[in-house]
Amino acid sequence: MTRRPVHRVAIVGTGTIGASWATHYLVRGFDVTATDPASTAEAALRSYVDAAWDTAASIGLVPGASPERLTFTTDLAQAVGDADFVQENAPERPELKVKLFAQLDDASPPDTILASSSSGITMSQIQAECRRPERTVIGHPFNPPHVIPLVEVVGGTRTSAETIRDTMSFYEEIGKKPVLLKKELPGHVANRIQAALYREVVHLIQEGVLDVADSDDVVSWGPGLRWGVMGPNLLWHLGGGAGGIEHFMDTLMPRMAASWQELGTPEFTPELKETIVAGVQREADGRSIDELAAWRDTMLSALLAVRAQDGPSGPPPAAGERKTETS
Structure with a gap:
């Protein structure tokens, strides 16, 4: 199967990790749509991107990259509806992640990879209620993602080998250092x-x-x-x-x-x-x-x-x- 070209990335959850991921994707030349239900989320996100931009740009700025390519919405379905890659960064609560990934699975294009930044919850737990669990994967960064290259990649029991392969390739293409974990375990590595x-x-x-x-x-x-x-x-x-x-x-x-x-x-x-x-x-x-x-x-x-x-x-x-x- 040919990998879906990535032009637009959706950031779900814009706390510290989500905002840092957004900065990295923007610096790497992507259109980024971010979503978060908090009333202060958009202002905090844009402030973070502005503050982190020079550092991130010194590491990997590409032609055409701009913070102006960031859009924000509180509508989850709208944020992921045209996304080519989704990076989820919601709070570390298993029941929340399970519900959220089921929603992401329903709202996003069927061939879009859904990656979670979860630092401790396994993808086998998170993908439990997804109709297309084969396209879900852990892409756990090391803080802050716009500076530290490491990303731990590991699938769940129902994640496809193609998703793992494509996720590894995508992260490497955008300047990350992806490391594939051969087994799931709480807290990753x-x-x-x-x-x-x-x-x-x-x-x-x-x-x-x-x-x-x-x-x-x-x-x-x-x-x-x-x-x-x-x-x-x-x-x-x-x-x-x-x-x-x-x-x-x-x-x-x-x-x-x-x-x-x-x-x-x-x-x-x-x-x-x-x-x-x-x-x-x-x-x-x-x-x-x-x-x-x-x-x-x-x-x-x-x-x-x-x-x-x-x-x-x-x-x-x-x-x-x-x-x-x-x-």
Whole structure:
């Protein structure tokens, strides 16, 4: 089956994630129709797009892209009636998602892909009442979508292989880094990985090993810098020295595996909550959420620009495969 060409994207739900998705699609040259029932949604959405535009444009502006190609309606059926791709971003409530996707299924063209940004609910749950569940899929971004390339893609039990294939291709075409999950599981993958890290961070804070600001520094000035370049498996390949990953697995991995038993399972008490809140407020040092977010996105866009010099798929090619540069 030939994939439906995408010219118009519908954004369903325009909170933080939906507004960020809308910005990304606009910067990539699509017509975007957004819908949300909240009375203040349109004003908040347009304000978000205006504020995020320069950062998003620095990463991937295409000719003809404009915030003027954004339209808004509170009518759900109208928003998706002529959509070529739907990106849903409603609150994380299973019963709401099930009802909403049944409505999207009825109101949208039958060959339009319906993608959910759900961070924790599986598509098998969400598609339960759809008449055409084969075209429904999870397309879970990492926040904020107009900056972070990652999108986790996973279907439900009734999602077709063609939908998975076409969704992966579409996200890649619009500058995302789609990763296909081979199995459904609550929370998908990226959130589970960061939850595992944060559990140990919270444990160390609770045990008095270090304070909140220092725990952030340990991550962002240590492993976080390396993770911005390559993932843990490839990093351990380097950690193995001349013997690479095989040497690491033979000599260092057994010690690391043994240490897993020592990792903490903190008890989230009111006292721990207050410790973290107070520590974060000191670390923020009076800077607003918007100011911190803008600084984060500026730094991330600079990192992405550096990474783009070597291509989007990882480290540069081997020496014999490098392209020659002309002066």
